[in-house]
Amino acid sequence: MTKVWLHGYHGRMGQEILHLLEEDSHLKFLGGSSRNQLILPGREPNGYSPNDLVESLGETDVIIDFSNIAGNQAIFKACKTHKLEPKAFVIGTTGLDRGARNAWKDLCREAGHRLLFAPNTSLGVLLTMKMSQQMAQVLSPMGFDIEIIESHHRNKVDSPSGTAMFLADRICDKVDLKVSTHRTGKREANELGVFALRGGSVFGEHEVRFMGDHEELAISHRALSRTLFAKGALLLAKWIQKQKPGQHYGLPDVDLNDLA
Numbered sequence: 001m002t003k004v005w006l007h008g009y010h011g012r013m014g015q016e017i018l019h020l021l022e023e024d025s026h027l028k029f030l031g032g033s034s035r036n037q038l039i040l041p042g043r044e045p046n047g048y049s050p051n052d053l054v055e056s057l058g059e060t061d062v063i064i065d066f067s068n069i070a071g072n073q074a075i076f077k078a079c080k081t082h083k084l085e086p087k088a089f090v091i092g093t094t095g096l097d098r099g100a101r102n103a104w105k106d107l108c109r110e111a112g113h114r115l116l117f118a119p120n121t122s123l124g125v126l127l128t129m130k131m132s133q134q135m136a137q138v139l140s141p142m143g144f145d146i147e148i149i150e151s152h153h154r155n156k157v158d159s160p161s162g163t164a165m166f167l168a169d170r171i172c173d174k175v176d177l178k179v180s181t182h183r184t185g186k187r188e189a190n191e192l193g194v195f196a197l198r199g200g201s202v203f204g205e206h207e208v209r210f211m212g213d214h215e216e217l218a219i220s221h222r223a224l225s226r227t228l229f230a231k232g233a234l235l236l237a238k239w240i241q242k243q244k245p246g247q248h249y250g251l252p253d254v255d256l257n258d259l260a
């Protein structure tokens with residue numbers, strides 16, 4: 001059995017993942033953490049120090065993080081300062097800047113951790129990314145403009161979404177465009193604009209639009225619940241365990257056929 005730790009235990013995603021973990025025959029919930037509490041089965045939830053957290057993680061095989069920037073920073077600092085033995089990580093938290101991601105990458109190399117940055121754990125989004133790259137490679141040289149629009153629930157704290165930035169960056173790996181998230185004036189020729197809507201209880205919608213002079217193509221993904229993110233997180237938790245230690249991975253490294 002693979003033992004799993006849930007950082008962001010009390011959150012919307014934490015609770016969704018917990019429900020699926022309870023039914024999974026290969027993964028076992030070892031414990032969790034939120035802003036102020038350590039949650040260990042059979043014990044009263046308790047306050048904790050970074051050292052307590054790392055001690056509790058000792059037995060864990062995979063740490064799944066769905067918290068926020070401060071929460072991700074907290075578990076990073078605890079693992080770095082208190083020298084956690086090699087583990088596997090799935091980082092579902094979004095909004096991390098380049099500095100934070102680089103610090104995790106360094107820690108992986110130093111400590112022998114395996115880590116996957118997964119700003120969207122839906123397998124459909126992975127396919128959306130791959131298809132968007134292919135469409136961009138054909139349509140951008142033909143003069144089509146590419147823009148991304150995303151919608152999420154009113155309580156989401158980061159904007160644009162991690163997924164929208166991921167889609168934009170992966171498209172820009174293939175075509176020579178610059179991501180713009182704060183356009184105020186006219187569109188520049190080499191821009192890929194990213195725009196966010198917030199409201200209601202939208203689980204997550206992303207649309208990549210390819211806008212030409214006489215026709216328009218689009219590829220879109222709509223989450224119908226949080227279950228798909230939780231299911232994907234558990235599949236990816238199994239996937240990351242099989243990867244090489246001391247390495248970090250991104251969603252483009254994941255072959256959908258390996259998850260079936």
Ligand SMILES: NC(=O)C1=CN([C@@H]2O[C@H](COP(=O)(O)OP(=O)(O)OC[C@H]3O[C@@H](n4cnc5c(N)ncnc54)[C@H](OP(=O)(O)O)[C@@H]3O)[C@@H](O)[C@H]2O)C=CC1
Nearest residue numbers: 008010011012013034035067070071092093094119120121
């Ligand atoms: N990869 C993916 O597919 C998806 C990613 N996400 C991302 O996952 C993250 C969580 O989303 P969601 O569940 O909706 O958010 P919530 O706000 O519902 O939950 C956040 C959780 O993080 C905890 N937390 C906050 N600060 C800290 C801290 N300093 N230390 C430890 N834990 C902390 C909160 O604890 P407390 O309850 O004590 O405040 C809470 O349990 C977001 O970044 C979101 O964008 C969301 C959906 C899918």
Ligand SMILES: O=C(O)C1=N[C@H](C(=O)O)C[C@H](O)C1
Nearest residue numbers: 094119120156161162163204
């Ligand atoms: O906060 C959310 O809810 C979601 N966040 C992720 C993101 O920022 O892309 C993934 C998903 O769309 C839901």
